[in-house]
Amino acid sequence: MKRNHLRRLASTLLVPLAAACVRAPGVATAPAPARDTLPPSSIWDERGGRLPVGMQLLVPVAGVLAENIPDTYFAEREGKRVHQAVDIVAPRGTPVLAAVAGHVLKMHRNSLGGITLYLLDDASEFIFYYAHLDRYRSGIAEGQHVARGDTVAFVGTTGNASPDTPHLHFQMLRAAADLKWFGGTPVDPRPLFARQQSSAR
Numbered sequence: 001m002k003r004n005h006l007r008r009l010a011s012t013l014l015v016p017l018a019a020a021c022v023r024a025p026g027v028a029t030a031p032a033p034a035r036d037t038l039p040p041s042s043i044w045d046e047r048g049g050r051l052p053v054g055m056q057l058l059v060p061v062a063g064v065l066a067e068n069i070p071d072t073y074f075a076e077r078e079g080k081r082v083h084q085a086v087d088i089v090a091p092r093g094t095p096v097l098a099a100v101a102g103h104v105l106k107m108h109r110n111s112l113g114g115i116t117l118y119l120l121d122d123a124s125e126f127i128f129y130y131a132h133l134d135r136y137r138s139g140i141a142e143g144q145h146v147a148r149g150d151t152v153a154f155v156g157t158t159g160n161a162s163p164d165t166p167h168l169h170f171q172m173l174r175a176a177a178d179l180k181w182f183g184g185t186p187v188d189p190r191p192l193f194a195r196q197q198s199s200a201r
Helices: 002-021
Strands: 086-089 095-097 102-110 114-121 126-136 151-155 167-174 185-187
Antiparallel strands (some): 114 126
């Protein structure tokens, strides 16, 4: 009697357990972690792995060292959103540099970012967003190619930036398939900054 009861109990438990272990075709057993929940030290590539070890960004403000860039990537803004960018404080008029070689994707003005510039890297994988600029470099235009370290603009306080704190709002985005300037997935750029500042051109 007791033996039959144990057999029935075992079959009741094992059948659902076996079914749970069967994976449907094309369905992963464990989804990759969401990119926006990753710690600041994580560097992820298109397939959910790490970015190329050799990938380095130039600090995009002349004279600023990587170790002096504060961690503002996960800072809350207006209690509703996460910053997902870094703010690099520098005197007004300091040259703003191309962090990588690429093409000027968009030059745009709006009430939040003020004078802004979007740069698409040569591999068409990442978009770099520069905001609160004082002005653009003379002669720069959409579609123009710039080399890593070229001056593209100057630090300012346009848009919603505090007028007494000139800084560059710098954001790195994994480009969407359509390469639209306003799309993309934010990536923390701080682990990718080179430890030596090149001079502005």
